[in-house]
Amino acid sequence: MSSPGREVAGAGTGHGAAFDRLFARGRDAILAGTHHRDSPPVDGGRWGLSVVLPPDRACTARLAALTAEALAIAGPDHWPTGAPEAVHVTVRAIEAHRSSVPDGDPLVRRCASAVRRAAAACRPVRLELRGVTLTPSGVMACAHPVDSAADRFAARLGTELGADARFEADFSRDIWYATLLHFTGPLRDPATLVEWAADRRATDLGVSVAATADLLRFRFNGRQPVRVPLASAAFGTGAARRR
Structure with a gap:
């Protein structure tokens, strides 16, 4: 959620080039000790209401294992956001963080309806999770859309949100990823973390099939x-459930 947004990049090799640029920036920041340090969310900051794709069960397990490896090198105080209770692929952020979102919140109601409409018009999203990259703020798993479904859903969601899409109206998300680790302070072994990530740039993490899109807060x-689900909508059927 707090990692860099998707850069402008085309399919296939374009995505790889964007992840290469992120790796170089992350490596340099980590080795210089200038990496970003996250802190708990505050009202008006990051980690606000968002629409995300949950990895499927098998990929969730693989990402959790990879997260544990990275955490063991970086040090225990960093955020393991690739753990099952936190991992996600962000489609769109809706607003800044609110520590309290009341039942019946008007924005949540409108956004839940928009997610249902967008999901009903789109097929399930398949993302090939292949390799990890560093960023100046953490470690992420790289995701590559198998077909056009991911980008079509993102575009349709923006349309269905209408005025409620304003928060990211001028922000382009053109790569897909799941952040595994957010840095919160000094790294225990920066050089080994860079080496660990470099050795896993092409690791096959499988294809994750998102059968639903979730509206949540953190x-x-x-x-x-961690994720606090507010609504979930199934792709291609229009079926949705409140949780």
Whole structure:
């Protein structure tokens, strides 16, 4: 959620070039000790209401294992946002962080309806998770759309949100990823973390099939931000459930 937004990049090799640029920036920041340090969400900051794609069960397990490896090198105080209770692929952020979102919130109602309409018009999203990259703020798993479904859903969601899409109206998301680790302070072994990530630039993490799109907010649980689902909509059927 707090990692860099999607850069302008085309399919296939374009995505790879964008991840290469992120890796170079992340490597340099990590080795220089100038990497970003995250802190718990505050009202008006990051980690606000968002629409995300949840990885499927098998990919969730693989990402959790990779996250544990990275955390063991970086040090235990960083946020393991690739853990099952936190991992996600952001499609669009809706607003800045609010520590309290009341039941019946008008924005949540409107956005849940928009997610249902957008999902009903689109087929399930398949993302090939291949390799990890560094960024100045953490470690992420790189995702590559298998077909046009991911980009079509993102575009349709923006249309269905209408005026509620204003938060990212001028922000382009053109790569897909799941952040595994957010840095919160000094790194225990920067050089080894860079080497670990470099060795896994092409690791096959499988294809994740998102059968639903989720509207959620984030709550800091004392350890890290975790997902708080508000609504979930199935692709291609229009079926949705409130949770």
